[in-house]
Amino acid sequence: MRIAGYPIPVTCSYCSSDVIYTSNAVIYGKEYGNGRVYKCTGCDAYVGVHTGTDIPLGRLANKELRQLKKQCHTLFDPAWKGKKVRRRQAYSILAYKLSIPVNECHFGWFDKDLLLKANEILKQPNWYKGEIV
Template identity: 35%
Template sequence: MTIQVLGIDPRSRSKNKLQAPAPLPHVSRRALARVRDRIEPPKSCHCCGGPVRLSDNSVIYNGRSYGDWPFVYRCTQCQAYIGLHPDTDLPLGLMADRATTNARKHSKAPFQRLLVSRFGGDRSRAYAWLAEVLGISRSICHFGMFTKEQAERAGEICRLELGGLV
């Protein structure tokens, strides 16, 4: 399956208030404008092609909602899921199983530390560096887009780089 990375959502320039798909309370035009590398909301599962439902993330976390924008696209067949960019209906990346999601979370922590210690909080420089060492295009260099292997490799690279600083 080829997933196309698109530019900023044209709805961000809409003159009218946007319709939010249930159960989202709203979709913010300003928040849409912040998402530079966008992929469309999934119509079918990125993993198995099964049906996707937009739900509260309490379906993932044992009945309790988690976070400020507690929604996910989730496959009703294989249970792969992905969170949403805050105040939008846009997925953070590719739907993934639990192991991939965990690998993404694990690798993001050392990246965040590196972002502060080496890049002075400059996200675009930090991501440009990571894309280069991973040998991938900048537009797909997001933790939400990583496969399990890419996430593990990103984590490894960041941890090595952090080790070199002390």
């Protein structure tokens, strides 16, 4: 599988402190999953990596962003997990409704505005039944 790359964070987008690549035990108390994370040295923002790589899963996320991302997944995932729509198609429909390219349609990449917009779309019942022209 080809992993879509997101730029490696160097400076925190929230507090401008340095970002370090470290063990995620600094977040969870012990190593969890693939064990690696990019972590801001100045605030609680962090992001995990794709297993076996140093490629971040998305942008550095603070608590607010992590919360919004979680809300999106809670609304989005049941559509494809419940086999109402194929996963790929679900992303295509969401991308279309957000007016973004489908290869940029990853919740981990979204900024706050886009997450809020996605939340509004995903709150609509049967949002995945949208027509794609």
